[in-house]
Amino acid sequence: MNKVILAAAALAVLSTAAQAQTVRIxxxxxxxxxxxxxxxxxxxxxxxxxxxxxxxxxxxxCEWVQNDWDSIIPNLLAGNYDVIMAGMSVTEERKQTIDFSxxxxxxxxxxFIVMTGSDIDVSNLSxxxxxxxxxxxQAAYIEENLAEGNTVVQFANPxxxxxDLAAGNVDVILADGSFLESVAGGAQGAFELxxxxxxxxxxxxxxxxxxxxxxxxxxxxxxxxxxADGTVNELIIEWFGEDGSTF
Numbered sequence: 001m002n003k004v005i006l007a008a009a010a011l012a013v014l015s016t017a018a019q020a021q022t023v024r025i026x027x028x029x030x031x032x033x034x035x036x037x038x039x040x041x042x043x044x045x046x047x048x049x050x051x052x053x054x055x056x057x058x059x060x061x062c063e064w065v066q067n068d069w070d071s072i073i074p075n076l077l078a079g080n081y082d083v084i085m086a087g088m089s090v091t092e093e094r095k096q097t098i099d100f101s102x103x104x105x106x107x108x109x110x111x112f113i114v115m116t117g118s119d120i121d122v123s124n125l126s127x128x129x130x131x132x133x134x135x136x137x138q139a140a141y142i143e144e145n146l147a148e149g150n151t152v153v154q155f156a157n158p159x160x161x162x163x164d165l166a167a168g169n170v171d172v173i174l175a176d177g178s179f180l181e182s183v184a185g186g187a188q189g190a191f192e193l194x195x196x197x198x199x200x201x202x203x204x205x206x207x208x209x210x211x212x213x214x215x216x217x218x219x220x221x222x223x224x225x226x227x228a229d230g231t232v233n234e235l236i237i238e239w240f241g242e243d244g245s246t247f
Contacts, residue, residue, distance in 0.1 A: 022061040023215070024081035025051050029066045030157045032182045033239040034087035034204075037066075046239035047085040050104060051206075053231055057222040070135050070156055073098060076207060082215060083208055087176060089137050089201030099212075100205040101219045104232060106245040108204060109197025110138050111177040113184060115165065120172055122195035129153055131161040131170035137201040138174045166190065174198075178240055 027035040027047060035045040043064050055062035065081045076084050076098065089108070090100045112122040120128060126149045132139045134154040142152055153170050155161040162183055164170050173180070177197050184191045208216050226232050233246040 022063050023055060023083060024063045024065050025083045025085050026065045026067045026072055026076060026081035027051075027084070028069050028072065028086045028157070030069075030159055031087045031176075031179055033178065035085070046105075046235055047087070049235050049239070050226075050232065051083075051085050053226055053235070054219060054222040057225055058218050060218070068156065069133065073207065076209060082212065083206050083219065085206050087179070087204055088207055090203060090205045091137055091201045093140075094207070098207045099210045099216055100207055101216060102223055103203030103205045104223060105204040105236065106247070107199055107202055108176045108178050108245070109199050110141065110174055111180045111193050111197055112172050112174055112195045113165070113180045113191050113193050114172050115168075116189055116192045118171070118192075118194075120194070122172060125150055125172070128171040129169070131155060131164060131173040133158050133161060133175060136175075138176070141198070141200050142174060162191075178244070 027043060029035050029037045029043050031045075033046055035043065035047045038044040043066065048064065051064070052062055054060075067075055067081070069086065072084055072086055072088075073094070075081065084098075087108075088094070090103060094100075114120050114122075125146055129151045130142055130146060131153045132142050132155070134156060139152075139154060146152075153161075153164070155164070158175060158179060161170070161173050161175070165173050172194075177193075180191075180193055184193050206219060208219065223232070227247055236244040236246050
């Protein structure tokens with residue numbers, strides 16, 4: 001009888017441990033409205049709310065890890081966290097190294113932003129200084145299509161690129177439209193979006209290690225449920241406004 005009790009107790013401990021599995025989520029904390037550090041010094045944004053909702057839906061404990069963009073994939077592969085939620089577009093190039101969950105935001109077209117009143121014609125860029133965040137799909141697009149005849153300035157984080165645009169160190173910036181809309185909308189008219197949106201990558205999804213197939217399946221099951229009950233669309237509208245791209 002004692003052996004049966006001990007076995008049952010051991011199973012209960014194992015079951016509790018499984019339920020309390022901690023998933024570490026890496027994010028940048030510098031890309032509004034996807035992920036930011038708020039006035040209280042805490043991570044906030046669409047992906048923070050969604051990541052927490054996914055963990056609650058899946059019965060997982062969430063632990064957020066803030067990480068610079070340039071090393072965000074290497075640190076996932078190194079095991080410093082288990083999932084990336086950082087406004088990362090799904091691309092074939094990235095899929096050679098990591099896997100992705102299903103998309104939790106449809107394709108976010110890139111946009112150009114300039115200082116208000118600029119006479120730069122983004123349909124025919126020549127002899128200008130183009131700012132872009134390094135290791136992004138926008139940086140790859142600029143190098144392939146607009147590097148010749150222009151000066152490309154790469155930045156480690158998006159806030160630095162906006163600061164250099166304001167300081168006159170670059171003439172135009174290319175980045176995700178949703179991020180630049182938040183910049184233009186909160187800058188009292190200092191910046192303006194110009195030109196049409198440019199679709200470069202796919203939608204935005206969570207990055208995971210290829211071998212973590214169980215976690216990928218769990219993440220997708222939770223996203224399916226949150227899309228079905230309207231949570232994902234509600235969070236998109238909350239953080240991106242009524243013009244946000246919903247499912």
